[in-house]
Amino acid sequence: MSSVRSGYIAIVGRPNVGKSTLLNALIGEKISIVSRKAQTTRHRITGIRTDADAQYVFVDTPGFQTQHTNALNRAMNRGVTQALADVDVVLFVIEADRFGGKDKVVLDLLPADKPVILVVNKTDRVKDRAAFMPFLAEVAGKRDFAAVVPVSAANGKQLQELLGETKKHLPHAELLFAEDEMTDKSSRFIAAEYIREKLFRLLGDELPYATTVEIEKFEEEGDLKRIFAAIVVDRDGHKAIVIGKGGETLKRIASEARQDMERLFGGKVYLEIWVKVKSGWTDDERLLRSLGYE
Numbered sequence: 001m002s003s004v005r006s007g008y009i010a011i012v013g014r015p016n017v018g019k020s021t022l023l024n025a026l027i028g029e030k031i032s033i034v035s036r037k038a039q040t041t042r043h044r045i046t047g048i049r050t051d052a053d054a055q056y057v058f059v060d061t062p063g064f065q066t067q068h069t070n071a072l073n074r075a076m077n078r079g080v081t082q083a084l085a086d087v088d089v090v091l092f093v094i095e096a097d098r099f100g101g102k103d104k105v106v107l108d109l110l111p112a113d114k115p116v117i118l119v120v121n122k123t124d125r126v127k128d129r130a131a132f133m134p135f136l137a138e139v140a141g142k143r144d145f146a147a148v149v150p151v152s153a154a155n156g157k158q159l160q161e162l163l164g165e166t167k168k169h170l171p172h173a174e175l176l177f178a179e180d181e182m183t184d185k186s187s188r189f190i191a192a193e194y195i196r197e198k199l200f201r202l203l204g205d206e207l208p209y210a211t212t213v214e215i216e217k218f219e220e221e222g223d224l225k226r227i228f229a230a231i232v233v234d235r236d237g238h239k240a241i242v243i244g245k246g247g248e249t250l251k252r253i254a255s256e257a258r259q260d261m262e263r264l265f266g267g268k269v270y271l272e273i274w275v276k277v278k279s280g281w282t283d284d285e286r287l288l289r290s291l292g293y294e
């Protein structure tokens with residue numbers, strides 16, 4: 001049996017409990033964007049943390065990111081539960097000072113037979129320590145949690161404990177992802193990867209084989225990033241596919257990629273994308289290199 005553990009983890013919870021902050025705190029600087037191959041799997045990988053003895057692969061569970069309860073309900077119907085069936089362990093995040101209806105909605109979605117760790121976040125905000133213990137006990141009684149771990153994602157408190165509890169539920173397995181599949185590439189590269197990922201997701205089989213993304217300008221002003229990107233195709237017909245009827249496809253690609261970037265970069269993003277035809281670009285070695293395909 002391998003002494004290394006490696007598995008999939010979903011971070012769920014109602015909007016605003018700190019899921020993105022927690023993910024970023026757990027994976028640190030090492031941001032891993034999925035390769036094209038990996039995107040064909042059911043989950044989108046949002047980050048990978050590799051320690052000497054464990055690899056934690058965090059996956060996105062669509063539906064939990066939303067601010068809108070209606071959309072959350074719709075997502076539930078689309079089978080969020082099913083998506084969770086594949087992960088090894090679920091981190092269910094709540095805030096340290098409340099457990100409300102929306103938390104309950106999420107909790108009720110979690111498969112009964114899956115290890116779920118209750119992550120009580122934002123402990124730095126707890127003022128009334130005497131009231132916190134009974135609160136913890138009450139929430140902890142709402143299901144058979146694999147563990148209960150109070151943390152502060154923002155201050156990096158108790159994250160080792162959380163990783164330790166999480167690790168117990170990862171299968172003994174060789175690394176799911178080789179070290180070289182993990183990147184700590186530049187924001188520029190990540191921006192391009194997000195757009196590629198949307199292209200792949202929205203166009204699927206229709207995606208023209210020779211398509212790539214070029215970041216033409218990447219400007220930062222405080223918290224705001226202005227990103228100008230081109231989707232490069234090699235035929236006019238392909239351009240039409242990427243743009244879609246009435247520009248719908250391109251609009252969706254841009255809007256979804258922008259939301260992902262804002263989540264990852266933690267600030268506002270202004271994203272402008274256009275589609276460029278460069279015939280025969282696949283043969284142009286210099287261009288390929290400039291796009292990161294060396």
Ligand SMILES: Nc1nc2c(ncn2[C@@H]2O[C@H](COP(=O)(O)OP(=O)(O)OP(=O)(O)O)[C@@H](O)[C@H]2O)c(=O)[nH]1
Nearest residue numbers: 015016017018019020021064065122152153154155
């Ligand atoms: N005080 C405190 N604030 C936190 C902590 N973790 C996250 N926050 C704040 O809580 C807010 C929501 O955090 P996010 O990480 O965006 O929450 P989320 O669950 O990913 O939110 P959605 O994307 O809407 O689902 C932000 O303002 C964070 O700065 C924490 O440990 N302590």
